Amino acid sequence: MKLIVEHLTFSHGTKKIVDDISLHIKKGEFVGLIGPNGSGKSTILKNIYRTLTPVSGQSLLDGENLYQMSRRKTAKKIGVLGQENHISFDFKVEEMVAMGRSPHKGLFTIDTKEDRNIVYNALKKTGIENMAKINYMNLSGGEKQRVLIARVLAQETDFLILDEPTNHLDINYQLQMFDSIRELGVTVLAAIHDLNLAALYCDRIYVIHKGQVYKAGKPKDILTEETLLEVFGIHTDVAIHPITNKVAITYLPRNLNR
Numbered sequence: 001m002k003l004i005v006e007h008l009t010f011s012h013g014t015k016k017i018v019d020d021i022s023l024h025i026k027k028g029e030f031v032g033l034i035g036p037n038g039s040g041k042s043t044i045l046k047n048i049y050r051t052l053t054p055v056s057g058q059s060l061l062d063g064e065n066l067y068q069m070s071r072r073k074t075a076k077k078i079g080v081l082g083q084e085n086h087i088s089f090d091f092k093v094e095e096m097v098a099m100g101r102s103p104h105k106g107l108f109t110i111d112t113k114e115d116r117n118i119v120y121n122a123l124k125k126t127g128i129e130n131m132a133k134i135n136y137m138n139l140s141g142g143e144k145q146r147v148l149i150a151r152v153l154a155q156e157t158d159f160l161i162l163d164e165p166t167n168h169l170d171i172n173y174q175l176q177m178f179d180s181i182r183e184l185g186v187t188v189l190a191a192i193h194d195l196n197l198a199a200l201y202c203d204r205i206y207v208i209h210k211g212q213v214y215k216a217g218k219p220k221d222i223l224t225e226e227t228l229l230e231v232f233g234i235h236t237d238v239a240i241h242p243i244t245n246k247v248a249i250t251y252l253p254r255n256l257n258r
């Protein structure tokens with residue numbers, strides 16, 4: 001499933017937040033959006049998954065205009081893990097994850113054996129199968145995040161949009177989540193704050209700066225000391241790690257005497 005975003009522009013009042021952004025994501029690619037706080041990453045994603053409506057531009061999923069697609073059809077094609085996940089009612093963990101199946105079912109259809117298997121596998125993949133009967137509200141921040149990831153996995157879409165998917169997770173689960181998502185082999189567009197994780201998992205990266213695409217390309221070409229200084233204002237030492245053969249960034253304190 002491929003996504004083409006063309007000339008997307010979005011404003012809050014008179015303030016332009018996203019300015020003429022174009023993204024091309026090929027089938028099976030894992031693409032990261034990186035950029036400083038407030039650069040517009042979430043706003044771009046929300047315009048694609050339609051929590052916000054762009055002023056101009058379009059998003060095409062396999063050539064089909066997303067803004068003209070029914071919500072149900074969109075949910076069958078795109079799984080979304082947003083940054084704000086306000087849950088108003090308390091549900092058991094397994095009920096929360098089972099909600100991921102709803103786009104595939106009729107209004108009052110009972111869960112099939114297949115649905116239950118998919119839900120169980122999603123619980124297992126995220127390491128929360130032993131929490132299935134616990135109320136969601138009683139979980140820690142990281143456990144809640146794993147439930148939300150399990151729900152999007154249970155949705156079984158070919159395209160995932162993830163906004164800070166490993167927010168709240170300890171490093172073990174961050175790696176596990178990225179590994180699991182990569183293993184799915186689906187197309188992914190994810191906003192990622194951790195630059196080393198972006199380097200490890202992304203095929204390509206878009207650097208977002210002040211609402212625009214600053215640079216785009218493979219992690220090795222994008223995550224350079226110069227770009228990190230220009231965009232984030234940070235000093236780094238960037239090398240290719242001998243084991244992973246991926247970019248490894250060491251952050252340098254400002255007052256380091258070199």
Ligand SMILES: Nc1ncnc2c1ncn2[C@@H]1O[C@H](COP(=O)(O)OP(=O)(O)OP(=O)(O)O)[C@@H](O)[C@H]1O
Nearest residue numbers: 012015017035036037038039040041042043044191
């Ligand atoms: N309702 C709003 N009215 C005005 N400005 C807004 C509104 N919502 C967001 N913004 C501004 O839009 C800009 C982009 O926000 P966005 O959440 O897309 O950034 P981000 O790159 O995802 O940031 P972060 O890394 O902090 O999550 C920010 O400056 C934010 O203050």
